[in-house]
Amino acid sequence: MRAGKSSRLYTAISSAAVAAALVISISLLALASPRARSQSTGSAPNGELPPEPPTHPTRVTINGNAMAARVIAIVPPEYPKELQDAKVSGTVILRAVIAKDGSIMELAPLSGPQQLWPSTMDAVKRWRYQPTVVEGVPVEVSTTISINFTPGKTPRYEQQGAAVPQTAAAMDPQLHADILRLIKATHLEETMRDYGRQMMETMRPSIEDSLPQNADRKKIMNEVQSKMMAALQSQAATDQIVMVYAKYLSDDDVKGATAFYESPAGQRFNSVSTQMEDDLSQSGEEFAMQNLGLILKGLCATHPELRGKADFCQKASHQNSAFRAPYVTPARPRIPALAGN
Numbered sequence: 001m002r003a004g005k006s007s008r009l010y011t012a013i014s015s016a017a018v019a020a021a022l023v024i025s026i027s028l029l030a031l032a033s034p035r036a037r038s039q040s041t042g043s044a045p046n047g048e049l050p051p052e053p054p055t056h057p058t059r060v061t062i063n064g065n066a067m068a069a070r071v072i073a074i075v076p077p078e079y080p081k082e083l084q085d086a087k088v089s090g091t092v093i094l095r096a097v098i099a100k101d102g103s104i105m106e107l108a109p110l111s112g113p114q115q116l117w118p119s120t121m122d123a124v125k126r127w128r129y130q131p132t133v134v135e136g137v138p139v140e141v142s143t144t145i146s147i148n149f150t151p152g153k154t155p156r157y158e159q160q161g162a163a164v165p166q167t168a169a170a171m172d173p174q175l176h177a178d179i180l181r182l183i184k185a186t187h188l189e190e191t192m193r194d195y196g197r198q199m200m201e202t203m204r205p206s207i208e209d210s211l212p213q214n215a216d217r218k219k220i221m222n223e224v225q226s227k228m229m230a231a232l233q234s235q236a237a238t239d240q241i242v243m244v245y246a247k248y249l250s251d252d253d254v255k256g257a258t259a260f261y262e263s264p265a266g267q268r269f270n271s272v273s274t275q276m277e278d279d280l281s282q283s284g285e286e287f288a289m290q291n292l293g294l295i296l297k298g299l300c301a302t303h304p305e306l307r308g309k310a311d312f313c314q315k316a317s318h319q320n321s322a323f324r325a326p327y328v329t330p331a332r333p334r335i336p337a338l339a340g341n
Contacts, residue, residue: 059097059140060132060173067143068159070130070172072102077116077123077147077155084151088113091158092120094145100138102129110144120147120155134173168239168246178254179245185261186270188241196232200225 092112099105104125109117124145132141146158168176183189207224208217231237245254260266300306300313307313 057134057139059142060134061142062132062172064144064146064159066172067098067129067141067145068157070102070132071127071157072130073126073128074157075123075126078119079116079149079155080119083115087151088115089149089151090116091146091148092116094120094124094147096124096143096145098129098132098141098143100131100140102131105140113149116149132172132174135177139173168242172251175246175251175254176242178251178258179242179249182245182254182258182261183241185258185266193229193233196229197225200228 090113093110095106095108095110096104097106104127107121107125109121112120124147127145129141131138133139148156148158150156204221204225208221211217211220249257261270296310296312300310
């Protein structure tokens, strides 16, 4: 009995892992741009205060790895021979502020051999980056730049070609904003929230069965479901799905997809995509199984060594063979069409 319970619990946990990878509810309100309080003390003609205009950040912080992809002009720093001969080496790290036009507007050393600071700063001052835009407005960027010096080698920009940012906070803010817009256009928040509830109901019996008999199972399961749904609607869950999108899509890809999904055709496609996926899966399985029977029958004719030995070559096997009947995909929770038709 215990082994059966453990098996069912393992199945439930495995299903939960799959669901957690899919069920990501997006808390877009938490990411909405803040509004500054009005500086005006005047009143509108009707006595009401004028509406507060939206504000945008003038400077954002992005890590060095993310900004490395936006460099468009690099001037290598000089590495004086006398310093190489003296074995002066290491990594110089600079704090930089990149202007709205992509030029370097502020630069200061943070660490590294002090003898290499002047040549490094002289070179980096001439670097250029692609301008960074947030919600259509150019912004300044605070970041770091790391240059490695090794005797006998050309100084190397360490962050160039580095791994993509590992957190949503380290991403290009424009890409981050565009991905959130795509998520909204595809109604992922509503769809995954409903799918998450259905998955929890599917797993509930297996999880309940693993609880002690004397436990208040209903109360405990309600608490599990409540906490799971809260986790799936958290900022951490939002950041996870944003990072997955950023791993596979460029900003141009995201904008192109958003333009489609915000169109009437895209909204219609999104509303029927789940049903289409099921139909395509079933028809594909049926087509494959039908052709498999013909292929096996042909092998019996062209390979004498199979005759009388392979089950599918026996007389009337094509009437009774397991290959003949198409495989039917087990039913899964249906996600209601949430997009406009």
